[in-house]
Amino acid sequence: MMRLRRPGPFAVLLTLFGVAAFCALGVWQLERAAYKETVLARFHNAAAASLVSLSDARAERAPDAYPHVKVTGRLQGDRVYLLDDQMRSGRLGVMVFVPFLPEASTRTLLVNLGFLAKMGADSTTLPDIPPIPDQPVTLTGIYAPPPLPGLKLGGNPLVREKAWPKLVTWIDTRLIADDLHTRVYPDVLLIDPDPHSAYIRSWTANVMPPARHRAYALQWFSFALAAIVMFVVLHRVKHDEVATDEE
Numbered sequence: 001m002m003r004l005r006r007p008g009p010f011a012v013l014l015t016l017f018g019v020a021a022f023c024a025l026g027v028w029q030l031e032r033a034a035y036k037e038t039v040l041a042r043f044h045n046a047a048a049a050s051l052v053s054l055s056d057a058r059a060e061r062a063p064d065a066y067p068h069v070k071v072t073g074r075l076q077g078d079r080v081y082l083l084d085d086q087m088r089s090g091r092l093g094v095m096v097f098v099p100f101l102p103e104a105s106t107r108t109l110l111v112n113l114g115f116l117a118k119m120g121a122d123s124t125t126l127p128d129i130p131p132i133p134d135q136p137v138t139l140t141g142i143y144a145p146p147p148l149p150g151l152k153l154g155g156n157p158l159v160r161e162k163a164w165p166k167l168v169t170w171i172d173t174r175l176i177a178d179d180l181h182t183r184v185y186p187d188v189l190l191i192d193p194d195p196h197s198a199y200i201r202s203w204t205a206n207v208m209p210p211a212r213h214r215a216y217a218l219q220w221f222s223f224a225l226a227a228i229v230m231f232v233v234l235h236r237v238k239h240d241e242v243a244t245d246e247e
Contacts, residue, residue, distance in 0.1 A: 005235045018227040025218035033213035043205035046200025069143045073102040077132030081166035093117040110188045141191040146171035
């Protein structure tokens with residue numbers, strides 16, 4: 001039978017605090033996973049929701065809500081931004097963002113037209129942009145935050161780009177506002193899919209996947225278990241010590 005030394009108060013308190021903290025963090029990550037599942041469900045159902053105006057969407061928008069917006073205005077086809085290093089179905093390409101001037105608005109709305117694969121044998125040639133209408137158009141799509149940036153290595157090439165279309169490595173609406181010398185809405189419009197369009201429009205919410213939160217939760221619970229194991233190992237009485245006590 002394993003015997004334990006009488007632990008000191010500090011060791012007991014430290015272990016209890018560590019186990020409690022690790023378990024609390026694990027539970028918090030599980031709660032975040034459940035919340036992210038709710039957010040993903042909202043995003044998945046957004047395209048089938050009733051259409052609202054852009055002004056109503058901004059006025060009534062709740063946190064992590066994704067309004068399905070209908071807006072009329074003009075696309076600025078001579079001001080195209082290409083978000084580089086995007087992948088769809090194993091193909092490398094770009095996301096095409098175009099400034100949009102909504103009617104009766106003093107701000108510019110950045111519109112994500114979708115994904116275009118790069119061309120050439122080595123997939124390094126930028127794709128040809130399909131013609132962009134210069135007459136008023138009505139667009140429908142999900143009003144959502146811009147894509148999350150990856151590692152910002154080397155800075156955003158936007159500040160070095162002089163000719164259109166401009167290649168960027170992440171979408172920052174504040175930088176684009178400075179580049180366009182106008183006010184830009186903080187979120188972007190993800191255009192509804194169109195089977196007849198050259199663009200691939202398979203949208204995903206900009207949230208950490210629930211599976212990753214569960215992995216973090218498992219990690220924290222493992223730390224709690226490790227703290228208990230360390231406490232037992234450090235206070236276990238060895239066999240030779242037991243024999244000495246018996247003598």
